[in-house]
Amino acid sequence: MxxxxxxxxxxxxxxxxxxxxxxxxxxxxxxxxxxxxxxxxxxxxxxxxxxxxxxxxxxxxxxxxxxxxxxxxxxxxxxxxxxxxxxxxxxxxxxxxxxxxxxxxxxxxxxxxxxxxxxxxxxxxxxxxxxxxxxxxxxxxxxxxxxxxxxxxxxxxxxxxxxxxxxxxxxxxxxxxxxxxxxxxxxxxxLGEFVSGEEFRAMVSARLRELEEDPENLQRLVEERIGVMTSVPLLLQCYPSLEGTEMKTEVLFEELDEDTTRRFFQRCKKEGVSVGSAFTALINGAMIDLAKKAGRTDDTFTLNESHALDVRRFLSGDASKHLGSHITTFPHAVEAPAAWQESFWDYARTLHHSLHKTLQDPTLEECLYEVMAGEEGIEAMLATVPPPSEDCMSSNLRNLDPLLPDALAGEHVQVARVARGSSNFSSFNCHFVHTFRGRFFYMQCFSSHIISKDTAEAFTRAIFDNLPALL
Structure with missing residues (x-):
């Protein structure tokens, strides 16, 4: 091969x-x-x-x-x-x-x-x-x-x-x-080379050796991560988990027209915020709205996110042709005000800077998993499906046009839209976003054995009902 x-x-x-x-x-x-x-x-x-x-x-x-x-x-x-x-x-x-x-x-x-x-x-x-x-x-x-x-x-x-x-x-x-x-x-x-990802694993091992030089700090990080992994997501505090239904992931799909997409991107640029950060803030805001409708009166909320990360960007040489699964995830949380619409762009900027600071240590999550898994290994740790602990997970592939030039220009057949998703594991909902042909695409993959379709639909409506007022 x-x-x-x-x-x-x-x-x-x-x-x-x-x-x-x-x-x-x-x-x-x-x-x-x-x-x-x-x-x-x-x-x-x-x-x-x-x-x-x-x-x-x-x-x-x-x-x-x-x-x-x-x-x-x-x-x-x-x-x-x-x-x-x-x-x-x-x-x-x-x-x-x-x-x-x-x-x-x-x-x-x-x-x-x-x-x-x-x-x-x-x-x-x-x-x-x-x-x-x-x-x-x-x-x-x-x-x-x-x-x-x-x-x-x-x-x-x-x-x-x-x-x-x-x-x-x-x-x-x-x-x-x-x-x-x-x-x-x-x-x-x-098309490319099916690479095993050993270079990133070596980076994880090297970072873990550094962390082990300060056992007290490493233990603090592990305890913080365990705290997140054993927490109950905000929506599940407000809308109790379903029971007795078949384990299944379902999808909800939305797309923005070219004009709305352009205005959203221009506003993000004006405010000094990445599109991914702004949309994450919007997801969190929608979650807060649903919690408030369920009776929560907190002044602020801290929501635990998990973000998929392409590790090719951290590898040596040209990794663009590496095929296979070269991803990790990193957790993130920043306090959000209950009245988030009133200061949305300030909140989005805070989230943006916090996200990018977290990105400076891309191997940390893998290191903590190895420490928590111990001698039994990560497979044993994940052998049973844990209850959801993250408020949401997100995957942002940004602009797909450079990756899909032949899908845009074929003389006999072209692609007009792309939607993508995945069945869930540690999160009860995952948000997939990207742009294609100048349009912003969104898919929510939700665990229908955990939350009802009505709740998932209300979540999606809250995201896109709030968006126009922010432009």
């Missing part, structure tokens, strides 16, 4: 599968979680095409994708007492055409279903045609590409993160346009 050292002859599987490398901690954790339907990612692409998409064209494009993206060819198998990343011995894709379904429900289905890790593939694709209310939101695209369909992709989070998935989606659109046009495709050319 490109990017890995060649396995020795004795490491070759008897049936022809190639043993690539022992699974890393993150490989094992994601595999353990996905087997229970947790932390499984899904992407929903609205496609606009010159002619109705043919099943055979999409299937052939997916097969070429399998051949050109190393992580898509992998499975996970036990060898003695060790889990290994293997390359599948046979080409296989999990692809179906679904007629007349709601793409959001198809997305939910993919993000709540685990994978047969031993056999693979560790990803799925569904072409959805004839969905009710099917539309292309962009007139300039609809004029030349009038036919709309949807492609929903799901994957084991251990083989890809948001950056990998975006680059894979872009390659798929390039291939699909080539297939429709009848152009040759070079399957030897690979």
């Amino acid at each position: 490109p990017g890995d050292e060649e396995a020795s002859p004795e490491a070759q599987g008897a049936a022809g599968a190639r043993w690539v490398r022992p699974a890393t901690v993150i490989d094992r954790v994601f595999d353990m979680l996905q087997a229970r339907g947790l932390v499984i990612t899904a992407y929903w692409l609205t496609l606009c095409s010159a002619e109705p998409l043919q099943e055979d064209h999409v299937r052939r494009a997916l097969l070429h994708l399998f051949r050109k993206v190393p992580p898509l060819r992998t499975c996970l198998r036990r060898r003695d007492d060790c889990l290994w990343v293997c390359e599948m011995e046979e080409e296989a894709i999990d692809f179906q055409v679904v007629e007349g379904a709601d793409p959001e429900r198809v997305m939910e289905d993919l993000m709540n279903r685990g994978y047969a890790s031993h056999d693979g593939p560790l990803w799925r694709a569904r072409l959805v045609r004839g969905a009710a209310g099917e539309d292309c939101p962009l007139e300039e695209v609809r004029a030349s590409l009038p036919h709309t369909s949807h492609l929903v992709l799901g994957n084991h989070h251990g083989i890809a993160d948001g950056t990998s998935n975006a680059r894979t989606c872009n390659l798929l659109l390039r291939i699909l346009n080539d297939v429709i046009a009848g152009r040759p495709i070079d399957n030897q050319e690979q």
Whole structure:
């Protein structure tokens, strides 16, 4: 597999599968979680095409994708007492055409279903045609590409993160346009290298050694983290957790038009606040509004956030072509006033500066997990699903246009919108944001076995009802 050292002859599987490398901690954790339907990612692409998409064209494009993206060819198998990343011995894709379904429900289905890790593939694709209310939101695209369909992709989070998935989606659109046009495709050319992430693990180990030089400070940090992990989120204090329902993540989707997106971004720039920080402040404000409606009269609230972080930015050399899951999370909390609308931009600036200060130590969360896990290890620590402790989790991929140039410019098929999400684990709701084609996209993934859909919908409405007044 490109990017890995060649396995020795004795490491070759008897049936022809190639043993690539022992699974890393993150490989094992994601595999353990996905087997229970947790932390499984899904992407929903609205496609606009010159002619109705043919099943055979999409299937052939997916097969070429399998051949050109190393992580898509992998499975996970036990060898003695060790889990290994293997390359599948046979080409296989999990692809179906679904007629007349709601793409959001198809997305939910993919993000709540685990994978047969031993056999693979560790990803799925569904072409959805004839969905009710099917539309292309962009007139300039609809004029030349009038036919709309949807492609929903799901994957084991251990083989890809948001950056990998975006680059894979872009390659798929390039291939699909080539297939429709009848152009040759070079399957030897690979999208990138499936890198294990050992460099970041080495950074974590080095930082942990530094922390261990001051045991009192390390113990203080651990106790603070345990305090957060054992806290009850504000919304669950106000709206008791549901009981007796099937464990499931559901989704709610919103998008802003180009004018509102532009005005929001311009106001953020004027106020000296990143878009991600401003939207996090808006999420927190909506949460406070729901708490106040439930009767809370606190003057201030401290909300525990968790943010996904791409660690490629901290690695040596050019890590832009590193495929796989190269993410960590970092916690954050800053006091918010109950009357947050009256001083929103002051609050957003405070949050922004606090967030970016926290980012200066990207390995801290991993270090604390290792200390708390002790000799039993992180897998044992996460063996049971803990009650939610974070008020929210967020994932911000910022502007996707640079990662999806072929999805923007294909002559036969283009992508009009992108939505993405993941099933939950430690949080009962996760907020996914990015921009694409000048529009701001948002998806809330909420645990419907913990909070009701009415509460989740009220949360989303509060976010977007408050936004216009801030512009």
